[in-house]
Amino acid sequence: MSQTDGAQLFREAWIAGVRKHFPGEPKAGYVTPWEDTPDWERQAAEAVYQQVRQFLDLSGGHASRLGRAQKSRFVALCWTAQMYKHFEDPKPGYVADWSELPEWQQETDADVFEAIAESLN
Numbered sequence: 001m002s003q004t005d006g007a008q009l010f011r012e013a014w015i016a017g018v019r020k021h022f023p024g025e026p027k028a029g030y031v032t033p034w035e036d037t038p039d040w041e042r043q044a045a046e047a048v049y050q051q052v053r054q055f056l057d058l059s060g061g062h063a064s065r066l067g068r069a070q071k072s073r074f075v076a077l078c079w080t081a082q083m084y085k086h087f088e089d090p091k092p093g094y095v096a097d098w099s100e101l102p103e104w105q106q107e108t109d110a111d112v113f114e115a116i117a118e119s120l121n
Contacts, residue, residue, distance in 0.1 A: 006053065006116075007046035008034050013115035014045075017108030044082035051078045052116045064117040071113035072106045073098045079109075 011034050018030045037045075052075065056063050066074075076098045083094040098106065 004046075006049035007042050009115060009119055010045040010049040010112060011037060011042075013112045014108060016115075017111035018104070020111070021104035021107040023104060040086045044079065044086060047082050047085075048075060048078040048112075049116060052113055053120065056117055056120060061117075061120070064114075066113075068110040069106070072110040075109035075113050076101060076106070 015031045015033075018026050022030065034042075055074065080095050083090040087094065101109075
């Protein structure tokens with residue numbers, strides 16, 4: 001899968017997860033289509049996609065057996081690192097610990113992990 005394809009898969013899984021788990025109508029930025037996604041966010045999506053892919057590869061695919069919360073934590077931590085990379089002083093919500101994230105976001109992050117894992121099969 002190309003870098004763009006991996007990043008786009010991440011974004012599409014994120015949007016699908018938001019639409020599934022967000023209570024009510026999500027903010028427009030949460031569901032911005034790939035074509036309108038800012039460059040920094042595309043780069044962050046690609047980096048997290050690669051980290052999840054490598055994690056799965058290094059475990060021989062067995063990381064797919066993690067629980068949903070574990071999968072979600074991994075994605076959230078990788079994303080947080082990207083926020084520090086792309087922003088000198090990120091908003092607190094961008095770098096909140098996993099336990100502080102809303103349930104919809106935790107579930108969406110797990111969905112992202114699972115979508116990446118499924119794409120590798």
